[in-house]
Amino acid sequence: MxxxxxxxxxxxxxxxxxxxxxxxxxxxPAVAFGGxxxxxxxxxxxxINSGIDTVGVLTQYQPLxxxxxxxxxxxxxxxxxxxxxxxxxxxxxAGKTEWYTGTANAIYQNLSYMESFNPDYVxxxxxxxxYKMDYEVMLDYHKSHNADVSIAVMPVPQEEASRFGxxxxxxxxxxxxxxxxxxxxxxxxxxxxxYIFTWKSLKEALLTLSDQEGCDFGKxxxxxxxxxxxxxxxxxxxxxxxxxxxxxxxxxANMELIDIIPEFNLYEEFWxxxxxxxxxxxxxxxxxxxxxxxxxxxxxxxxxxxxNSIIGSGVTIGRGAVIRDSIIMQGVVIGxxxxxxxxxxxxxxxxxxxxxxxxxxxxxNKVKPKVYSFGLAVVGENTEIPADVRIGKNTAVTGKxxxxxxxxxxxxxxxxxxxxxxxx
Amino acid sequence: xxxxxxxxxxxxxxxxxxxxxxxAIAALPIAGSFRSIDFALSSMSNSRIQKVAVLTxxxxxxxxxxxxxxxxxxxxxxxxxxxxxxxMVTVDNSFWYRGTADAIHQNLDFLKSCHEPYVVIAAGDGVxxxxxxxxxxxxxxxxxxxxxxxxxxxxxxxxTRFGVLKLNDDCRIEQFDxxxxxxxxxxxxxxxxxxxxxxxxxxxEKSVAEERFDFVRDVLIRYKDVKRIYGYKMDSYWSNIASxxxxxxxxxxxxxxEIRDYFFRQYPDIHSKVDDLPPVKxxxxxxxxxxxxxSGSIINGYVENSLIFKSVFVGERCYIKNSIIMNDVYLxxxxxxxxxxxxxxxTIRPNAYYVGENGIKIIDETDERYTL
Numbered sequence: 001m002x003x004x005x006x007x008x009x010x011x012x013x014x015x016x017x018x019x020x021x022x023x024x025x026x027x028x029p030a031v032a033f034g035g036x037x038x039x040x041x042x043x044x045x046x047x048i049n050s051g052i053d054t055v056g057v058l059t060q061y062q063p064l065x066x067x068x069x070x071x072x073x074x075x076x077x078x079x080x081x082x083x084x085x086x087x088x089x090x091x092x093x094a095g096k097t098e099w100y101t102g103t104a105n106a107i108y109q110n111l112s113y114m115e116s117f118n119p120d121y122v123x124x125x126x127x128x129x130x131y132k133m134d135y136e137v138m139l140d141y142h143k144s145h146n147a148d149v150s151i152a153v154m155p156v157p158q159e160e161a162s163r164f165g166x167x168x169x170x171x172x173x174x175x176x177x178x179x180x181x182x183x184x185x186x187x188x189x190x191x192x193x194x195y196i197f198t199w200k201s202l203k204e205a206l207l208t209l210s211d212q213e214g215c216d217f218g219k220x221x222x223x224x225x226x227x228x229x230x231x232x233x234x235x236x237x238x239x240x241x242x243x244x245x246x247x248x249x250x251x252x253a254n255m256e257l258i259d260i261i262p263e264f265n266l267y268e269e270f271w272x273x274x275x276x277x278x279x280x281x282x283x284x285x286x287x288x289x290x291x292x293x294x295x296x297x298x299x300x301x302x303x304x305x306x307x308n309s310i311i312g313s314g315v316t317i318g319r320g321a322v323i324r325d326s327i328i329m330q331g332v333v334i335g336x337x338x339x340x341x342x343x344x345x346x347x348x349x350x351x352x353x354x355x356x357x358x359x360x361x362x363x364x365n366k367v368k369p370k371v372y373s374f375g376l377a378v379v380g381e382n383t384e385i386p387a388d389v390r391i392g393k394n395t396a397v398t399g400k401x402x403x404x405x406x407x408x409x410x411x412x413x414x415x416x417x418x419x420x421x422x423x424x
Numbered sequence: 425x426x427x428x429x430x431x432x433x434x435x436x437x438x439x440x441x442x443x444x445x446x447x448a449i450a451a452l453p454i455a456g457s458f459r460s461i462d463f464a465l466s467s468m469s470n471s472r473i474q475k476v477a478v479l480t481x482x483x484x485x486x487x488x489x490x491x492x493x494x495x496x497x498x499x500x501x502x503x504x505x506x507x508x509x510x511x512m513v514t515v516d517n518s519f520w521y522r523g524t525a526d527a528i529h530q531n532l533d534f535l536k537s538c539h540e541p542y543v544v545i546a547a548g549d550g551v552x553x554x555x556x557x558x559x560x561x562x563x564x565x566x567x568x569x570x571x572x573x574x575x576x577x578x579x580x581x582x583x584t585r586f587g588v589l590k591l592n593d594d595c596r597i598e599q600f601d602x603x604x605x606x607x608x609x610x611x612x613x614x615x616x617x618x619x620x621x622x623x624x625x626x627x628x629e630k631s632v633a634e635e636r637f638d639f640v641r642d643v644l645i646r647y648k649d650v651k652r653i654y655g656y657k658m659d660s661y662w663s664n665i666a667s668x669x670x671x672x673x674x675x676x677x678x679x680x681x682e683i684r685d686y687f688f689r690q691y692p693d694i695h696s697k698v699d700d701l702p703p704v705k706x707x708x709x710x711x712x713x714x715x716x717x718x719s720g721s722i723i724n725g726y727v728e729n730s731l732i733f734k735s736v737f738v739g740e741r742c743y744i745k746n747s748i749i750m751n752d753v754y755l756x757x758x759x760x761x762x763x764x765x766x767x768x769x770x771t772i773r774p775n776a777y778y779v780g781e782n783g784i785k786i787i788d789e790t791d792e793r794y795t796l
Contacts, residue, residue, distance in 0.1 A: 035703035036719075074495060075698070258705070266702035267722065277698045281688035282456030282718040282731070284679075291712060295703040298457070298719050299688060311703075 002082055004054045004117040006139055006196070008047050009107055012040060012127035013060030013100050018246045020371045021380035021396050022346055024422035026065040029127030031250075032329045032347065034257050034266065035297040035310050038069055039244060040127045041275045044085070048076045049271050050135040052123065054083030056113050058106045060090055060099060075276045088113060102214035104221045108206040114199070122202050124195040124217060130253050130264065131241040132271050138196060141235045145173065148201040148230035149222065152194035154237045164190035165218060167234050175232040178223070189234055191218070192241060201230055240264040248374035251344065254310045254327050258293050278330075279313040288319060297330070304334065318353065326358075335387060342393070345379040352387030360392035363414035367423060372396050372416070380420060398422055427560060428540040428621070429468040432524050432639075433461060433548030434481030439585065439667035442786045443765065444483065449666055450548025451486040453733050453751050453768065455678045455687070456718040459490050460665055461548040462497075462696045465506075469497045470692040471556035473544060474504030477534055479527045481520060484510050487548075496697045507534070523637030529628050535621060543624050545639075547615035551674050552662040553692065554616065562656050563618045569651040570623075570644065572597060573616035575658045585667065587613035587640055591655045600645045600653075611655070613640070614662055627651075661686060672765060672784050675731050675748050678716055701734055709740055725755075739774065754793055761787075 016028025023031060029040035040057075047055050055078060059066055066087075072078075073085035088110050090099050100106035107114075107124065114122060121142065123135055133152070142150040153167055161182070168177035168187045179185060195217060197205075205221050205228075212220050226232055240263050244250040256262055266273060279299040285291065290305040297313035304321030311317070312329040318336035326343040328334070334345075335353035343357040351357070358377040365372035372378060372394045379385065380398035389406040391397060392413030399419025403409070406417075416423055433450035440449060450461040461478070468476055476499060480487050487508070494506035509531050511520045521527035528535070528545075535543065542563070544556050554573070563571040574591075577583050588607045590599035599609070619627075627643050636642030644653060661683060663674040677683045687694055701720030706712070710723040717723065720735035725742030732738065733750045739757035747764040749755070755766075756774030763780030764787050766772065771793040778787055 075700070260707055267705070267720070272700055273702070274700050277700070280457050280694070280696050280698070281684075282716040282733075283704060284684060284716050285712040285714070287714040289712065291706040291710065293708055294706045296706065296717075297703045301684075306706075313703075 002117055004083055004119050006052060006121040006123055006135075007054040007056070007083070007114060007117050007119045008043075008052050008123040008125055008135070009110070009114070010040070010043055010047075010055055010057045010125045010127050011103055011106060012057050012066060013063075013106060014126075014128070015061040016128060016245065018371055019244075019250060020247060020368065021378055021398050021420075021422060022247070022250075022344065023062075024380055024398065024420065025062055026381075027059065027061045027063060027127075028245075030062075030065040030069055031244075032312055033130065033244070033250075034254060035295045036277070036279075036313050036330075037273060037275045039130065040066065040069070041273055042130050042132070043125045043127055044070075044073075044076050044078070045271075045273045046131070046133050046135060047123075047125075048078060048274070050133075052135060053078065053080055054117055055085045056088045056110060057085060057127070058088050058100065058110065060106070063087070063089060069276050071276070075274045077274075083117065086113065102212075102216040102220075104206060104209065104215040104217050105212075107202075108210055108215060111203065111206065114203075119199050122197045122199055124197065126193045128245060129192070129241060129243055131237075132239060132264075132273075133194070133237060133241075135194075135196075138194075138235050138237075142196045142198075142233070145233045146231060147196075147233040148198050149225050149232045150196040150235050151175065151222070151232065152192045152237050153189040153234045154192055154241055155188050156190045158185070158188045161185035161188045161190065167191055169234045173233045173235075175226070175234055178226070180218075189236065192237065193218075195222075196235075201225060246374075247344065247371065247376055247378060251327060251342075251374060251376060255308065255325070257310065258295055258308060286319075289317075304336075304338075312347075329381075340377075342375050343377040343379065346381035346383070348381060349379050349383040349385070351379070351385050352389065354388050355385055356390045357385075358393055359390050360413045362393050363412070365394040365396070365414050365416065367416045368396075369394075369414075380422065383420070396423055425472040425474065425557065426540055427473055427542035427544045427556065427618070428535070428538045429473045429476035430528065430535075430543055430545045431461065431464050431476065431478045431548050432527060432545065432615075433487060434479050434484070434521050434527055435524075436482040437666045440671070441668050442767065442788050443668060443671060445767075445788065446483065447486040447768070448480065448483040448548075450478075450480075451483070451490050452549075452665065452671065454551065454665060454671075454675060456716045456731055456733055458694060458696045460551065461487065461490070462694055463551050463553070464546040464548055465497045466692070466694045466696075467552065467554045467556065468544065468546070469499060469695060470553075471544075473556060474500050475507075475538065475540070476504075477507045477509055477531060478548070479521065479531065480508060480510050481527070484508075490697055492697070497695045509534070523642075524639035525628055525631050525642055526637040528624070528639065529632040529637075532625060532628065535625055538621060541621055543619055543621050545617040545619070545624075547664075549666045550614060550616070550662060550664055552614070552658070553660065553687065553694070554658065554662075556618070559616075559618050559656050563654070566595070566654045567652060568654040569619065569647075570653045571618040571656050572644065572653065573614045573618075573658050574611050574655045575614055575662050577610050577612050581670070582667075583607050583610065583612050586664070587615075587644075589613055589655055591657075595655050595657070597644075597648055597653045597655050600640075600648050602640050602645065611657075614658060615664075617644075618656075668765070668784055668786065672748065676729075678731070679714060679729065699734060710738075724757075725759075733768075 012029040078085040320337040331348040337354040341358035750768040
């Protein structure tokens with residue numbers, strides 16, 4: 001008989017549209033992070049480090065990169081005979097067929113997957129947070145409180161509390177009230193979107209709410225359990241946790257890795273983060289290169305100057321190029337003499353010689369001012385930027401661009417150049 | 425592929441000095457992120473050899489740890505696989521491997537149970553890429569009994585530590601001297617052989633029955649006029665690391681752009697066990713010139729013309745020049761190293777000063793390490 005005490009369901013189907021062109025071809029959990037990782041490596045590594053060896057990954061939006069990355073789970077030791085990692089896309093059914101319309105709906109559509117493991121508890125995770133957390137400790141907490149639902153929460157500054165979903169607890173940790181982005185928060189404990197359900201409660205709630213449009217954990221399942229008088233407890237987490245939902249927070253979280261002793265330390269022996277390594281060779285730093293406060297990935301060749309930046313694997317940085325406060329992903333080629341400041345360059349793009357990114361004034365983006373802000377110049381994957389052009393701040397560039405796309409060799413701040421047709 | 429692979433990785437050499445004290449030669453870290461056996465294994469895997477046996481003896485644990493899964497080199501698990509064979513006490517045998525031929529003899533059962541018609545035998549201490557399919561084609565075209573991969577060596581390398589060959593116009597081996605006092609040719613054996621499986625079994629059984637245990641002396645050299653033993657000339661990069669000088673030089677070769685391009689960027693790739701290490705971190709105060717740095721390292725000091733292997737910590741104000749720092753080394757602050765090889769796992773005290781005056785200095789320190 002197959003039996004797993006706790007299995008994890010990892011929600012990885014969302015687009016993450018606030019990451020702009022970075023998620024034009026990949027789901028947010030597959031976006032590169034920290035030089036050699038992808039965002040989903042963090043929850044997956046947390047699972048195996050916590051002793052959870054059965055993980056269902058729910059995919060929907062642009063799953064190719066995610067599928068190849070996860071494979072059969074070898075990098076995380078999740079290639080198991082029983083359990084392991086299973087990618088769960090939406091599928092056609094005899095009766096009503098639908099896409100995953102909400103977080104809880106996605107889980108509901110995979111009831112039979114969960115049932116096949118006879119779990120006592122189900123852990124619900126999302127694939128877009130950077131943190132290290134022992135889910136086993138949370139499970140112990142869940143058990144010792146005889147809870148039906150445990151919600152991981154973290155204290156946030158009181159003045160920022162109105163940006164989060166806030167939970168109010170009594171002195172025993174039992175949740176007494178929920179406040180969604182309240183004007184006057186009664187507590188500073190923000191929900192992290194990590195839940196442990198006792199299997200019976202989860203199944204019952206999902207079946208009852210099966211007809212709910214866009215069934216969502218935060219909006220429907222948790223309130224339903226609360227109204228049913230079940231025991232909901234808050235599990236307080238005090239470590240590093242970062243939502244990388246916007247370009248600004250994504251950039252910031254990357255930059256925090258290069259502090260001398262970063263709060264989120266990748267170099268600890270304990271609680272390793274695992275990832276699929278495509279590149280093994282060492283990196284080469286040439287005689288002319290200068291590197292200051294940076295992370296650099298495997299197989300990269302640096303002939304230019306790199307300051308306060310995160311450089312991925314297999315990158316080539318030409319002679320005389322200068323990179324400041326930027327994130328350069330896997331396989332990018334930076335031409336000689338190029339200058340990049342506060343740029344994010346996605347995978348396998350080519351920056352022409354002597355081109356400048358991130359120049360000029362801080363003018364808001366004209367198409368999507370909320371997405372392309374923070375003064376960043378963002379370059380989508382497989383993009384080509386010709387030699388000798390200037391690209392301003394709060395810009396987005398995708399596709400194979402040619403000199404004619406840049407009037408007077410310029411793309412001013414706030415402009416969008418979308419040759420790949422992905423900035424809808 | 426119609427061949428099974430066999431890697432002879434059991435030996436030690438006095439030429440390695442302290443380098444092989446804790447590690448088998450085939451398990452020595454090389455080029456920053458690899459182990460020397462990775463090159464033979466990857467060439468086999470890239471030639472689509474599915475089944476490989478590695479014969480180990482000296483310091484075999486270091487190699488066993490590295491070869492913990494066939495996955496890293498993409499060998500199969502059911503159709504083939506990676507097998508590690510140390511010597512084994514049985515009813516008929518209570519010896520260690522007494523030589524390369526004996527090593528193969530002690531594993532004849534494995535060879536007999538294979539169905540592949542050919543065997544590719546390689547050493548574990550070569551750095552190269554080779555398509556064994558081409559060698560096998562050549563072997564068949566020449567109707568050879570044994571084909572020996574060989575290479576013309578130019579320059580200063582001491583070739584008397586190799587097997588030295590002389591080929592006739594048809595490339596058949598005329599002369600074969602193992603580690604001669606003086607070499608009369610500049611063609612050396614790379615220690616890579618192709619032979620028909622049944623032929624190999626027959627040759628090995630005969631030799632061992634006569635208490636002859638060395639594959640080169642007692643099989644190749646002894647049979648060279650009776651059997652058709654041919655040389656296959658290799659013209660791409662090949663280097664052997666089985667002496668301190670050549671180990672150092674081979675590593676330094678990877679600072680040349682053409683060598684890096686050949687091994688790291690051109691098809692096919694060299695595979696190795698994945699260590700799950702974070703990217704390299706350059707802190708303020710770091711200055712790196714013309715060097716290779718591997719993942720998991722943290723650099724705070726000055727590094728020039730050197731190779732920094734995996735998970736190395738270089739302290740503040742360190743000065744590292746022309747040196748090789750092997751895996752998992754901790755260098756305290758103000759350490760000065762020139763022309764040195766620092767052994768894996770070492771902890772070098774702050775303010776240590778080492779310079780290799782005439783040649784390479786091997787540093788093997790075992791200070792206690794205090795980490796947070």
